[in-house]
Amino acid sequence: MPITGQLRHLEADYDVAIVGAGPAGMAAALGARARGAERILLVDRDAEPGGILLQCIHSGFGLHAFDEEITGPEYAQRYLEQVLEHDIDVLTDAYVMDVGPGGRMKLMSPTVGVTGLDARSVVLAMGARERTRGAIRIPGDRPSGVMTAGLAQRMVNLDGYLPGRRAAILGSGDIGLIMARRLRLEGVEVVGVFELLPHPSGLMRNVVQCLDDLDIPLHLSTTVVGIHGRDRLERVTVAPVDDGREPILERSWDVDVDTLLLSIGLIPDAELARELGALFDPVTGGPVVSGTMETTIPGVFAAGNVVHVNDLADWVSREARVAGEWAAALATGARRPDEDVRLVPGDNVAYVVPHTISRDGTYTVSFRVKRPIHGPTMLRIGEVHRRKVRAVVPAEMVTLQLAPRMLEGWSGAVLRIDAVPAEAVVR
């Protein structure tokens, strides 16, 4: 069911306006509708809703949201069908330029021009952007052929072009791993994936399915230290790194490639929240959020990769549904829950989302570990909950369910989240 026509008439005010129509934004819209919001607007910068899902033509989506394995575009389509069935206004080719305090929104699109509207609640669902060469300072020339893995994915999967003939990939993030496989299947020679860290950054299933199954080498503790080529990339210099992640240049070697894809991490694309003056978490790079997914700016919610980088679209949608529900609740007169409990990262935990909760709600608590533990691991939420898992790695986000009964009889204000080897836990 394609979108047949562009939205031409914008209301002057909405109950809930959502910025970004990817897996977060569409789920937020459905959540808002389910919770009783009447006028809902979904804005996206691209010509069609779906966000980055549209270029993710591989399978692996929907295992949690739909109990079956589907592709990114299929996942987007299922959400979009529901969005349209629920008469949610969808404005594409549109860009939200500014969100002011009180929900005043400035946006632009060829169909409505530059215009303003008021939203009682706003949900930020802009996703993430990729880190670039500038972020990691590789010295050398500045030829064509050095690009983010996501840009390459777009050109191959949406437009049918190839980025080059012989490629190396820096960083073992999921997009890089998936693009290693994609390029190999398209007939591009993929000489290897180089990862600075001693362990892969992407999901283990992607390491197996995208590299091992195709005999693409993964070089751990290795990075690119030089880029050579005046016009087009001709070769890169790679070197192993020591325990302090400093390259050992005496052991460097050259690799002839005309393409270098960068898969060196994602950053929440949260500029609108920053401009609003929301409080940020320095670890996630996204805004601090409450258990209702509200930022520190009242009425402005955020969910998905704009808050913290997730590894599954299904998790993004689940979190965004909560944001949409609460955005609607607040817009239709409900009161905020009284949140007097803080969740903070403890042993071997990098960050925790949400940052605060109330004692009488049910929450999905998401976090990432700092270091892998290849064996039985105890996950602890303060003194109130613990769960043993087989192993944890930084590449895989961990989630725990927190229910009001767990907090019964507990009167503290801070819950520390830990992830430690199970045998180290004194019972």
Add this chain to the structure above:
Amino acid sequence: VAPSRCHDVIVIGGGVVGITLARELSRYHLDVVVLESDAEVGFGVSKANSGIIHSGIHADPATLKGALEWPGNEGWLRLRDDLGFGFAQVGELLVALSAEELGTIEHLHARGERKGIPGLQRWDAARVRAHQPNLSRDVIAALWAPTAGVVNPYEAVLLIADNAAANGVEIATEQPVTAIEPAHRGEPDGPLVVHTPTRTLATRYLVNAAGLRADEVARMAGVGTFTITGRKGEEYLLDKRLAGLVTSVIFPCPTPTSKGTLVTPTFDGTIMVGPTAEATDDKDDTATTPEGAQAVFAAAKRLVPAISERDVIAEFAGVRAVADSDDFVLGATGRRGFVNAAGIQSPGLTAAPAIADHIIEVLRDEGLELRERSDWRPRAEHPVRFSALSTREQAELAASEPGFAQLVCRCELVTEAEIVDAIERGARTLDGVKFRTRAGMGRCQGGFCTWRCLELLARCRGIPMTEVTKRGGTSWLVRDRDDVDAAPSGGS
């Protein structure tokens, strides 16, 4: 193929010197062509430098560099008034960190006053700190020169080029000169013929503003009396977060080969540190190096201790064109009609308007007739910069032209209409679009808009995506799916 017409002046080199000269020539009834070897004007030495319009104090007045530095500074103010590119007179502080350096400051102060540079002041440490609180506590005194400015060198060159073209100058890119010969055998003083791989042009006067290749061009004309060597400079741009760390250009005391590593508040509000000054045998070597970064940051931290390598967001290198005389090579040659504007090292960007005036006098002496046009238009129609407009102006523009409501670059808020306009003004490559519009210069570094810019370049220029390049030559960007073994066709 014999050229069908004889031009009045051909300028070889579309850098700041060639382009500024061409615009000055466009005041007169003349048929002028600029031949640029790159795909875009200003993409050689002119693009990769510190972007400083020097105060006028730096070069020895006994040299051409020193004689043209201050008139050049004044010339930039006139160009700015006519063309409205980004230019801010932020002033400079040349700082002394030791008692020995106090002598250097005094020497430059006295010489600057003899050159007639206005506003020079000697500041003590307290005054320096009040003005620039983030400078090192080791600064014991400084020379303040308010006439120094910062400019976007590529923006300026592009706008000067646009104005020259609007006044009838032909600017031809991807035209590397391969040979120069007399048009008629037996007429050694007569017109010249210039060859490129795709064109043959005849001209009565030829100006050699070929930058790093100027010695080769002079040799083609049989007047190879000088050589050009490269001197590389690496520059590092720091995160916008550091805007305001310094508000004037900070100079250390100079060394014999360089003005040293500077801390510059660029026109765009970022802080830039550099350059290095390393002799290079390879004139195309614009690679940054770990050693260069180390040298730049060691030197910059002596001036501003809060500067850190961790804040780098972009880095680049340029190569200065240094003649063996270590001065500009300007003027007539043994071949009548062949004029040099070569050896343009620092303060070359500053001096460019004065170099243009100087060369025009040389051409007049060589016999070029200069009749002023009554229809010369000094002012350029400025490209719209959507991001700089008020909401009301943006709304009016978007209502009149939907291309202004279609966003392409989110980080720098660049619309489709601006990109189409840049291509119509002559941008031929992805970098040409980027440097004209800022699309792709923001925090995502083109991650989201590169593809849209590529599509617009292909559509507006009527070429396949595989022929769009990053900056000409073999800098192709994509290839067809069925073209796994064949080499892409490259630039066009």
